[in-house]
Amino acid sequence: MQIILVSRHLKAARTITIMPRHVLATIFALLVLVFSTSALFSWLSVALRLPVVEDLLVTLHLQEDRKTRDHVDNNLHLMATRLGELQAQVLQLDALGERLSGIAGVKRERSVDIIKAAQGGPYIPAPMSVGALEKEIERLAAVVDRRSDDLAHVETKLLEKRVRERLLPTVLPVKDAYLGSPFGHRSDPIIGTRAMHEGMDFNAETGTPVIAAADGVVLMAAYHPEFGNVIDIDHGEGLTSRYAHLSRIDIKPESLVKRGQLIGAVGSTGRSTGPHLHFEVRMLGVAQNPAHFLKQGDEYAHLKRR
Missing domain, CATH: 1.20.5 (Single alpha-helices involved in coiled-coils or other helix-helix interfaces)
Structure with a gap:
């Protein structure tokens, strides 16, 4: 250049x-x-302790301290918020667990961290340090996990209960019917001698709808010399129900049925003296008193009796 x-x-x-x-x-x-x-200015400021330089250094230190304090305060605020959220979750899970346990009929064992000795005294707030907050958050997070596991167990029990209820014959198979012969020994209606009646009769007009008393699978839907048109339903675990003397059959063998589903109509087929439904409940082939099951439902108490 x-x-x-x-x-x-x-x-x-x-x-x-x-x-x-x-x-x-x-x-x-x-x-x-x-x-x-x-370098010369820094050395002079340290050696001679110039006021301007000292003020500048103090200001810088104060700014750094303020930034650090603001950062810590912000973290403490976030941790306190998280702590409050966990405490609220624990209370909600406890309340929900109690309600579900009551519905499912499951007795919950109160955790050790819930059972506390009696305490009292004036309230004197004591701020928590960062370390204390972290420990409390970890403790409550563990409590939330345990409560969630407890609720999952209760949910399983509740589901099992609902399944069992759906499979138990607790619904009256005929609506607006009169209770006829109960379960037990009686005088045979045809020949008059003492005989065992392995079910209970529901007196109703011919054509009155007959419904399934519980969920299940149809084992048989055919004509029988003594039961007439008869339907047998398997409810699982050896429990079956029988609907006999039907005037018609509305389902087929091996079909799935739901509680309350129409399966046939009242009649007087087979060995019968008049229109009625003969209803049986058997466990592993042994006849049980159907009333023991029907009483678990809400309709049996309103069953008409002559």
Whole structure:
């Protein structure tokens, strides 16, 4: 690079040639001057304890302290918020667990952390440190996990209970019917001698709908010499129900039926003296008193009796 100097004080123009090394040398000299001046100023400020420098250092320290304090306060606020959320979750899970346990009929064992000795005294707030907050959050998170596991267990029991209820014949198979012969020994209606009646009769007009007393699978839906048109339903675990003397059959063998589903109609087929439904409940082939099952439902108490 060349610089040409022209002035009235100069008789002729002067040319100055600037080489790259000249530029680098100038920059290096400036940097050395800046660092030297800064080092000298810092040394003087420390050695002579200049008020301006001390005030500047104090201000910087205060700013750093304030930033650190704001960061800690913000973290404490977030941790306190999280702690409050966990405490609320524990209370909600406890209340929900109690309600579900009552519905499912499951007795919950109160955890050790719930059972506390009697305490009292004036309330004097004591702020928690960061470490204490972290420990409390970890403890409550573990409590929430345990409560969730407890609720999952209760939910399983509740589901099992509902399944069992759906499979138990607790619904009256005939609506608006009169209770006829109960379960047990009686005088046979055909020949008059003492005989065992292995079911209970529901007296109703021919054509009155007959429904399934519980969920199940149809084992048989056919004509029988003594029971007439008869339907046998398997409810699982050896429990079956029988609907006999039907005037018609509305389902087929091996079909699935739901509680309350129409399966046939009252009739007087087979060995019968009049229109009625003969209803049986058997466990592993042994006749049971159907009333023991029907009484678990809400309809048996309103069953009409002559």
